[in-house]
Amino acid sequence: MAIPLLDYSPTSQNQRVTGFEVFGDEQPRVYSTDNLLSATDMDNLIEAAYRQIFFHAFAADREKYLESQLRSGQITVRDFIRGLLLSNTYKRSFYDLNSNYRYVEQTVQRVLGRDIYNQREKIAWSIVVATKGSKGFIDDLLNSEEYLEAFGYDTVPYQRRRVLPGRSEGELPFNIKSPRYDDYYRGKLGFPQVIWQTTVRTYVPQDKQPKAGNPALFLDMARGIGPKVNPPQRIAASNIDYMTSVPYRRK
Template structure:
């Protein structure tokens, strides 16, 4: 018996606010099968789906069978996204190298196009993963009202409302959210910090020492070392007390 999805409180994210901004280069491009006119349009749509789910797909990562079914109209874009989320590439790159909490966060970002609201939502979806499995979790996301209202059957998911009212843009999910969990990043040995041998600094021209400044001779004085007389080593065992005391 599966546990129903726990309730969580949605927060007022940027994706929940209706936008009235002027379209620009920061606006996400919508790829849909409703306005495809040529095979090149299908190529762009498929590439956008790979970028959304995989971030990048090599030749060995591509699902040729799913691509053929999509081009022939046998499956919808939603079915194509489902196939990519259940593929071996997504399994090996995300599911096998993350906890259920991190995997739920990845899928919410990639499928629903927004950040998770809070830790309660990650816990709720992780319970779905534990009870229904990975396929049941992906199906629940794709069958949710939020997905159907924003993307439907024919639109490739995208990061919703990236442009903020101030003109700035949110960081893309693939940049701010690492693919691997912290445990597996340490296990795989990255990231590794690289340190420079010397620390370089910049000193303004007006603060640089002038001719005759003692700071210019500090290095030379340090290089000379100790050139004075060495201190004498005096011990009570090498002192002739009888000859040193005057006669009376």
């Protein structure tokens, strides 16, 4: 028998602050199937979903079958997000390399678009992971009232209200605030690594690099040539016999 979700009290965060939304460059762009006008818009929506869940998806990490179903209208955006969360890439990158607490924190950030309220919420969802597994935890998040009210079935999750009007700086993005690996696994994998370089590397733009026939290409070769010449004679002026050295006409 699964233990019901423990009660936790929400704290005041940006996404719970109501107010007039002033859109700008730092405001998240909302991707939804309600306003798709072309195939390019669908491509952008899929890329936004990958960025939200994986932060970056390599060619081997892409779920081609789910993409095909989403393009043909067989599944909703919510189903596509569920497929990414249950994929081997997400399991290998987040579930296998983190504790339940950290796995809950990173998944809530990506799915609900907000930070964990407090330690009690982290413990409550960790119990769900322990009793229902990762699949049951993800299903409970996607079926929660908060997710359906914020994103519904057709909108890609995003970090909600990261920037508030009147503040000089907004909240840090989740991928910067919560890196993929915790301290234990970062030490186990041997990073971050500090590499000291003894030589200073320089970069020359392509338009400033010498072309074929430029004398600068032969400068090193010219410097490498060491011609052997006879050294000049060093004779003091007092030792020169001017009378015999200067030619003159003999009678």
